[in-house]
Amino acid sequence: MALTRVDGALTTAPSTAGRGKVRGHRGPDQRAAAVPTAILLLGAVYCLLPVAWVLVASTKNDAQLFNTFTFAPNGSLWANIRGLSSYAGGVFWHWMLNTALYAGGGALLSVVVSALTGYALAKLEFRGRSTLFNLLLAGVLVPPVVLALPQYLLLAKFGLTNSYWSVLLPSVLSPYGIYLARIYAMSAVPDEVIESARVDGCPEGTLFARIAGPMMTPGLVTIFLFQFVAVWNNFLLPFIMLSDENKFPITVGLFTLLNRGSSAPALYSLVVTGSLLSIIPLIILFLALQRYWRTDIASGAVKQ
């Protein structure tokens, strides 16, 4: 299995790994290739453009947003942030906290469930193991978006919609996360470690919590990140489930703000500033955890 490689991480990918030659001097062969470099840079500019724009646009007040050349910054960022913070009694910061709860809490719970199940599927023997695995695998293919409607209708029968759990609970089960955890447990936890712990009389729960779990940690961080993005991106579920503005995640919150903005354009500068504030923590999280973006696990997974 091609999963033990670590050089798939974003920054740590060593530029010479596996390549025979060491890049010491730059011979005639090593001159910068202008056209390919330019194409790559063009791609980078395209990807940075909207982020650069929101950075500039959030420094403008409403009048400036609609009237001044849009790549010239103004000085209204602080006023915009204050305006956003006071909008509807500070509901924006509620949305930010809710998002952290849904995406962070949901992903964390999801990692725990995925790790337990993945470990059991990979390393423990029990009746129904392959049936369970196949059922979970089928779950990967069920489009989660299609599930949102029946989940809503069922919860509505018990009056459980419009609650934190109505968004959190469906986010905890991640068939894909379990699938990845199983693969990671197979490659990261050696059988002899489990055997010798059992010989020493270590109970299964302790064995997992103290030995197998920690060995799986790098892979679990990857699963956390995947699930975090999945929950964060799932707009339909909270959009359907929640009616109380105070429980919205940031995506639903900004959408309703934009919706109102079409009749009151003064809200647009709030939407712009809110967009900027909402992506800053995420970009920081991404840059800080870059080395855990192990796409080799994600793609290598199917090859086994």
Place this chain on the structure above:
Amino acid sequence: MKHTSGRTAPRLPGGTGGRPPGRKARPHARYDGGFGHRAGGLAPYAFVAPAVVLYVLVLLIPVGYTIYLSLEKTKVSGLGLGLGGRKQVFAGLSNYSTALTDSAFLSSLLRVVIYSLILVPVMLGLALLFALLLDARRVRLQRFSRLAIFLPYAVPTVIATLLWGFLYLPTVSPFPSILSAFGLSMPNLFTTHVALLSVANIGVWGGTGFNMIVMYTALRAVPSELYEAARIDGASQTEIALRIKIPMIAPALVLTGVFSLIATLQVFNEPQTLSPLTNTISPDWMPLMRVYNLAFNDNNSYEAAALSVIIAAVMFVGSYFLLRVSNKRVFQGR
């Protein structure tokens, strides 16, 4: 959960530490005293219990309920007034026949197919181009570009749509003043046909980076000996890319293709978020928008359920089939 309590656990030495060399692991070895090779009796069931319970609650029951609802309908008796006048009765397959002749649904289906046929090749083509450039010699600023192109993956689709939506609005966008410097005017990005491209652009922006990283990772796994010889023989970088690198990463290409297709067919966030900015994007613009609109604006959860079942079945069968075929062709075929 005591998940983090393992921080103080003794780190086991990696590699073969502690084990006499040459002795192989015996996963099915039996031990005396309590534990058979069944690994502690009920323990495995306790491990998988949370997932099983959740699977039943949030997946199995909702799927079953959707199928049930899709076979029901509301029957209005008498004048349909009062609570007793409406009741739920068995409808057979009538919701399905209604769904399959629902012109709003069918045109949204056609639209999403065109959308996917535009988005997926453009996005994966760009991802492959950038991945090859990241892997190529003599290309500069690779680290910066890799991060910059991956960055949009950190931006949720709703926020990405807000950003692009503003860039599309002539009153706010920087493009009109830039274009007017060249004597051009900004085209309307929300006309019937262009709107599809405007939405697809948001998908391309958000998805290229992730797929690029998957392909780049696959490229780095290709042993360089495979093309060192070709390079010494005078093959150009382009030839090496086309003849050696791309065929070697075919599995990654198939995988990203299948997953991208599944994701684009479920498009909802981008058009839904753009809809307040334009009338072109109707409430039934894409299949999932049609489902949402039926269930929550028309209060017809029965037909919405039938549509959900159709969409899910097409996705399920399609992706299963695609993965099987590609597994046979690509993964075992070389």
